[in-house]
Amino acid sequence: MPVFEAKDIYKKFDKTEVLKGVSFSIEEGEVLSIIGSSGSGKTTLLRCVNFLETPDLGQFYLRGNLLFDASDKKGISEKEIRQKRLHFGMVFQSFNLFPQYTAFDNICLAPMLLAKSRPDYKKNKAIIKDEIEHNAESLLKKVGLSDKMDNYPCQLSGGQQQRVAIARALALKPEILCFDEPTSALDPEITVEVLAVMKELAAEKMTMLVVTHEMGFAREVSDKVIFMDDGVIAESGTAEEIFGNPQTKRLREFLSVMK
Amino acid sequence: MSFYDVTLVLANGFIISLIIFVITLLIGIPLGLPIALCSMSKFAPLRYLSKTVVWIVRGVPLMLQIFIIYYVPGLLFGNPIFANIDRYIIDNFTISNSGGLSDMILKSMGGLCAVLIAFSINYACYFSEIYRGGIESISKGQYEAGQVLGMTKSQVFRKVILLQVIKRIVPPMSNEIITLIKDTALANCITIPEIIMQAKNLAASKQIIWPLFYSGVFYLLFVGLLTILLGRLEKKLDYFRS
Ligand SMILES: Nc1ncnc2c1ncn2[C@@H]1O[C@H](COP(=O)(O)OP(=O)(O)OP(=O)(O)O)[C@@H](O)[C@H]1O
Ligand SMILES: [Mg+2]
Numbered sequence: 001m002p003v004f005e006a007k008d009i010y011k012k013f014d015k016t017e018v019l020k021g022v023s024f025s026i027e028e029g030e031v032l033s034i035i036g037s038s039g040s041g042k043t044t045l046l047r048c049v050n051f052l053e054t055p056d057l058g059q060f061y062l063r064g065n066l067l068f069d070a071s072d073k074k075g076i077s078e079k080e081i082r083q084k085r086l087h088f089g090m091v092f093q094s095f096n097l098f099p100q101y102t103a104f105d106n107i108c109l110a111p112m113l114l115a116k117s118r119p120d121y122k123k124n125k126a127i128i129k130d131e132i133e134h135n136a137e138s139l140l141k142k143v144g145l146s147d148k149m150d151n152y153p154c155q156l157s158g159g160q161q162q163r164v165a166i167a168r169a170l171a172l173k174p175e176i177l178c179f180d181e182p183t184s185a186l187d188p189e190i191t192v193e194v195l196a197v198m199k200e201l202a203a204e205k206m207t208m209l210v211v212t213h214e215m216g217f218a219r220e221v222s223d224k225v226i227f228m229d230d231g232v233i234a235e236s237g238t239a240e241e242i243f244g245n246p247q248t249k250r251l252r253e254f255l256s257v258m259k
Numbered sequence: 260m261s262f263y264d265v266t267l268v269l270a271n272g273f274i275i276s277l278i279i280f281v282i283t284l285l286i287g288i289p290l291g292l293p294i295a296l297c298s299m300s301k302f303a304p305l306r307y308l309s310k311t312v313v314w315i316v317r318g319v320p321l322m323l324q325i326f327i328i329y330y331v332p333g334l335l336f337g338n339p340i341f342a343n344i345d346r347y348i349i350d351n352f353t354i355s356n357s358g359g360l361s362d363m364i365l366k367s368m369g370g371l372c373a374v375l376i377a378f379s380i381n382y383a384c385y386f387s388e389i390y391r392g393g394i395e396s397i398s399k400g401q402y403e404a405g406q407v408l409g410m411t412k413s414q415v416f417r418k419v420i421l422l423q424v425i426k427r428i429v430p431p432m433s434n435e436i437i438t439l440i441k442d443t444a445l446a447n448c449i450t451i452p453e454i455i456m457q458a459k460n461l462a463a464s465k466q467i468i469w470p471l472f473y474s475g476v477f478y479l480l481f482v483g484l485l486t487i488l489l490g491r492l493e494k495k496l497d498y499f500r501s
Contacts, residue, residue, distance in 0.1 A: 050407050052403055052406065052407065078411070078412070082406075082409050082410075082411065083409075085406070085407055085409055086409050088407070089407070090403075090404075090407040092400060092403070092404065094398075094400050096398075096400040096401060096403065096404035097404075098401070098404070098405075098419050099423065099499045099500060099501035100422045100423060100426075100499045100501070109408075109418060110405075110408035110409055110410060113409075113410055113414050113418070114409055152498065152499050152500075153499070154499060154500040168408070169407075169408075172408060172409060
């Protein structure tokens with residue numbers, strides 16, 4: 001059973017239809033890459049998955065259970081959305097670290113706030129805090145930034161900021177980690193260090209949904225690739241199928257431009 | 260009149276200037292926030308109302324606003340509140356003519372109230388625009404990053420946005436605060452005995468003009484102090500960039 005499934009997602013802004021019936025699924029431990037030209041709706045799709053946008057039509061399923069249904073007329077409360085969001089992590093193109101917190105505190109902030117709503121928080125305050133801080137330390141180690149934990153974002157390079165952002169997303173132990181062009185704001189030589197962290201996560205069987213313009217990375221790491229064109233999935237398949245044997249003219253054109 | 264005596268008279272006047280300054284800030288700084296929130300409201304009528312009020316308050320000279328607050332309740336509604344305050348004080352307090360600070364304040368209590376209302380509203384409107392600019396300048400990405408981490412809207416505002424806004428508004432707020440101490444001189448238009456009024460009174464009664472120029476030194480020293488303090492606050496927030 002797929003860990004996550006999107007069914008017939010539609011989304012329009014004012015008059016422009018951005019997603020016109022997008023369906024895909026992702027298995028546990030898989031890396032699913034989404035490629036496609038600018039404006040094809042990749043970011044919008046990822047934002048829908050993270051409840052930053054609300055689809056006009058369609059459903060999300062998590063392990064076979066309905067997570068969201070756009071036709072559900074009751075609507076969902078803020079609180080429900082917050083809970084549903086926690087299944088997903090999101091890494092933004094522009095990092096969006098909190099500038100007034102150190103790398104370490106960026107990672108600890110959300111887990112600490114969440115812990116406060118736990119019923120046993122008062123009783124086990126010290127243990128919980130310890131646990132969160134310990135987790136943050138090991139995440140920083142994992143992204144290779146143990147020595148930068150006390151640095152503020154403005155004291156870190158773009159690549160380092162993005163790695164902190166990945167650690168921050170991981171701190172909440174999401175089931176699916178989403179990336180929206182995580183390296184496109186970075187210099188090419190710095191891109192490598194972020195991709196290395198993502199490859200490591202893939203090797204550890206983290207389920208990942210990656211919008212990327214890094215074709216080499218997509219080909220090497222992805223289990224499945226989706227090619228989006230003008231709001232629909234024009235082609236999908238394994239990395240080998242998509243890059244080795246593209247079927248549609250649009251995909252062939254896209255790949256030749258990306259080279 | 261000796262230099263020392265003049266200094267004493269002007270110092271008393273400047274304390275009244277400072278009272279207007281401090282109370283205006285105490286009311287104006289918090290009052291600016293709801294006005295800013297109204298100006299950003301999704302509910303259009305509230306937004307337009309708030310923006311219209313801000314436009315009027317920022318578009319009309321503060322001196323005129325003092326006159327309006329002071330005279331209009333009596334002229335239009337037959338209820339001269341500020342004159343009534345003065346009458347109440349005369350009836351219930353014994354005021355000597357010694358020129359002592361507390362006597363001076365009591366004597367001009369009605370006008371002082373009008374001035375404080377006019378100043379507080381005026382500065383709250385200026386502050387609200389600074390707050391609005393500060394809040395709107397924070398990138399959407401900061402809110403979204405907080406939201407995808409499961410924070411509530413209020414947590415995002417308190418833990419992520421607020422300090423960044425404060426950092427951004429400190430420089431423009433500093434400018435307004437420095438303008439405010441000089442604006443307090445406008446209170447003399449309804450004969451509040453602030454420092455300029457005192458200097459003018461000396462000029463009239465003692466035929467000496469130099470105290471008027473000397474009064475500038477008080478402002479200068481205080482603005483210098485403010486500049487240092489606000490500069491320190493700005494430095495304190497220098498540890499991050501956003
Ligand atoms: N909030 C919005 N309001 C109006 N239109 C929007 C909004 N967000 C996106 N769009 C439009 O939706 C279309 C798809 O945008 P989206 O950002 O999803 O594309 P993308 O595939 O991520 O492109 P890129 O590769 O440039 O990031 C674009 O035409 C964009 O102008
Ligand atoms: Mg995009």
